[in-house]
Amino acid sequence: MxxxxxxxxxxxxxxxxxxxxxxxxxxxxxxxxxxxxxxxxxxxxxxxxxxxxxxxxxxxxxxxxxxxxxxxxxxxxxxxxxxxxxxxxxxxxxxxxxxxxxxxxxxxxxxxxxxxxxxxxxxxxxxxxFLPKSGTKRTQVMNWLFWLHGSAPYLGGGFGHFYAYAPEKFEYPINRFTMEIKRQLDVLDKQLAKNEFIAGDEYSIADIATWPWYGNLVLGVLYEAKDFLQVEEYTNVQRWAKAILDRPAVQRGRIVNRTWxxxxxxxxxxxxxxxxxxxxxxxxx
Missing domain, CATH: 3.40.30.10 (Glutaredoxin)
Incomplete structure (x- = not known):
């Protein structure tokens, strides 16, 4: 101290x-x-x-x-x-x-x-x-879209910043945000154990919003933290992330405005x- x-x-x-x-x-x-x-x-x-x-x-x-x-x-x-x-x-x-x-x-x-x-x-x-007009299906898509919108700052501004970008490695913030990211991965894994896609049986903007963050994370692209986070434990997220990556539109969209x-x-x-x-x-x- x-x-x-x-x-x-x-x-x-x-x-x-x-x-x-x-x-x-x-x-x-x-x-x-x-x-x-x-x-x-x-x-x-x-x-x-x-x-x-x-x-x-x-x-x-x-x-x-x-x-x-x-x-x-x-x-x-x-x-x-x-x-x-x-x-x-x-x-x-x-x-x-x-x-x-x-x-x-x-x-x-x-x-x-x-x-x-x-x-x-x-x-x-x-x-x-990619967004139902009304009813329960629309509500579920919006639930998970805003789940991601609230969760991603913990992954990017929290975990990513202290694990990958901060000028020094500090144990407390890395531990704090790692715990939260693993909790979020567990939430997502349990949801995907029951559904092909995040909000149910249809591909939606909830998947499109979430894949660049959590899909890239478990595939080892984001922050190179897959071993640290033991992402292989989240088998349902892994299955979903690979399936989304196989979509031709995802392969096209992910490279736009990219210079690395x-x-x-x-x-x-x-x-x-x-x-x-x-x-x-x-x-x-």
């Missing part, structure tokens, strides 16, 4: 102590610089990055296209490490300066559209897909299906 932190009477921001992402974290909102966002030719304009929250939307859009819906979109990368989210253009689309954010040129009165769960519901209702990994996993900006086709073709060469 010799190095125990004693909070000061008044907190002040120390930009040098926040680790990897310290340079883009600050205690105030709003734009730091002027920059106009690019706009493509399609009605749906997405501003994002292939983090788990970003993958939710590109997977959803690719699933809609796979159904034959008129959901063509432009996906513009937002490099959060370069503070693009604090540009004047992005702040107009999302005053909270977080990805993903979207505008729909065909329905200007709805703009802007931000928060990943809100975007998923908007797209599901716009295209009448294998060459066939990287597509900085997406403006047409051909952009994804070209990248995925690299895997067979």
């Amino acid at each position: 010799e190095n125990q932190f004693v909070p000061p009477k008044v907190w002040t921001h120390d930009a040098e102590s926040g680790g990897k992402w310290a340079s883009i974290n600050r205690p105030v909102s709003g734009a730091t610089h002027e920059k106009v966002l690019p706009v493509g030719e399609h009605d749906l304009q997405l501003y994002s990055l292939a983090t788990p929250n970003g993958q939710k939307i590109t997977i959803m859009l690719e699933e809609l296209l796979a159904l034959g819906k008129d959901a063509e979109y432009d996906a513009h990368i937002v490099q959060i490490g370069e503070a693009v989210q604090f540009s004047s253009g992005f702040v107009e689309v999302n005053p909270n300066s977080k990805i993903p954010a979207m505008i729909d040129k065909s329905n200007e009165e709805t703009n802007p559209i931000f928060e990943s769960a809100s975007i998923l519901v908007y797209l599901a209702e716009k295209f009448d897909a 990994g294998e060459p066939w996993e990287q597509l900085e900006n997406r403006h047409s299906a051909a952009d994804i086709d070209k990248v995925l073709a690299l895997k067979s060469k």
